[in-house]
Amino acid sequence: MSSAVDYVVGRNPEMGPDGTPVPSPIDPFDVPEPELGSSTMLVNIGPQHPATHGVLRLVVELDGETVVSVVPRLGYLHSSFEKLGEYRTWNQIVTLTDRMDYLAPLIYNCAYVMAVEKLMGIEVTDRCRVARVICMEMDRIFSHLLWLGTWSIDVGAFTPFLYAFQQREKVYRLHEALTGARITTSATRIGGMMADLPEGWARGVREFADNLPATLDEVDALLTCNAIHVGRTQGIGAISAEEAVNYGLTGANLRASGVPYDVRKDRPYYDYESYDFEVPIGCHGDCYDRYLVRMEEMRQSIRILHQALDRLPDGPMDVEDPRISLPSKTDCMSDMESMIHHFKLITEGIPAPAEDCWFSIEGSKGELGMYVVGDGGPKPVRWRIRPPSFVNLSAIPRLAEGHLMADLIMINASLDIVLGEIDR
């Protein structure tokens, strides 16, 4: 070789063929780091992306792989339900409610009519109270199962998704038996339910509640101590208790931070104080704790389901007040007064006092508030939903800051949002 420095490529460059050290032609410490610039990159996720769990669009500013800021953009599913409600009678609005949270439609049906009943001062029957508790707890599990399935997909596990959807299918069938619809249930009416519980329905719910723990145990075994799952969720998206309250987080997202705020315990409705159940709380406020809290909530809901099924009383489902409840179909077909009664109630609606009423329940996603304002007529002046997912999602810029892009997906999954309710 003719070069002044003789070295052999492919061998140890610091040693010549004769074994003596050869100085390297390039001193690595002499080469300056290239200027890569300090600009960040914008990445658009969604609105059509499975990891956003709906038509949510996240504009993410990345520094390398680290999230600098997240800007959620909403409104792709906006249907203006609140405006539509102002043009409908109180009972007609029920059909709008289940289209908001299609993952737990019965909870929305119940929350809405409970608010209106409080505004009107209606006391529903004992059977109706227990039936609604069954509906709400069943749909809490229903919603958590979907969260569990999509959460496990996001973490890279496919099996729990199938297990969860196998169980969800049973709830779908119970919905169908109760109302004829699988998702858009519209099961409730002011002062009662659409119809009484069908024959054997309670037995079906009992069977579902009996079989679910085995599935939860299986998923528990697959995920809870799984190294990949733990590694991807522990310490990710953590938020302290004070901050979580300040951000308005509710539901499992708040309880994972250690705040035992559960509307069922703190502001009991429908005799929840007489049911024996625990409110699970976490202590780190991270994604993993949110997972643990939701898993335990499903088990507690099963406990409530069993107790409610035990105490389900016989008797009428609807209040016996002709101003509120429709006459039976048989009477309508055979009795003139009943037909007029039916006609007037349907065409004119039920008047509500000129007051406003706030009623919140523990929905599957968090505190679900309904604010109804009447003006003495059969239509609301204002019908407002306090959407738990909307407020929970507003914390995502804070939760995701400084985490990796892949963690953002887990944080989004851990919040358990539903876009139908966020955009309304």
Added chain:
Amino acid sequence: MTREPAPAPSMSGFDLVAAGPREASDPSGTAAARESVPPGNPSVTALRGHFAEAVFRNRICAGDEDVVYVDPERITDILGWLHDDADQHYDHLADVTAVDYGGGRPLEVVYQLWSIPNRAALRVKCELPLDALAIDSVTGIWAGANWLEREVYDLFGVHFNGHPDLRRILMPDNYAEGHPLRKDFPLRGRFSRAEQTRRALTQDPEDYYVPGEIGERTPQVVEGDGGAGADSGAAGGDDV
């Protein structure tokens, strides 16, 4: 839940239906007779002690819900005090919303407060005249008020002074038809269907790729020969 249904007990059956809807009571006017002497909620009493002239009146709604009407000028002081005071400790802002009663009545901004340690609820309302829809933002007290106030701005056009990021949230950034939840807003919007379609097609998603917090660009309002209400609903805060 034990109070009587709204109609008098002597009215039964179809009497009530025949009587038709009752007149709406004016929420900004005198309180109804049965609300004239609301029992003292400790928070309301304390509020009156601290902010005597800023607390206008209080009433009880739906049986057990305390509502306080306060001066919009002092809203951050009052809510800040309710949040920080050791006895009140309303740490959870459940909701911020607004109610438009129509007919030229003032628009109400409604704050639903809940105290997690005390298990107490309070509803604070501010009345804003329709020609001056502005109120101070409470995002400095509750971070969770950010999106809730943005929604009220978007759907009602209430301007929140001091809000860090007051943009539309549910409606598109270039939405020029106004604020949909106002009573004077028609259900199908102000523009014709053809005009709405034209505007939707002229939107370029790339215009909104760079969010306001990151880039300097602000969303452009599509100018056009809009309907009669186009002037009342420009994007941005210039309509208050």
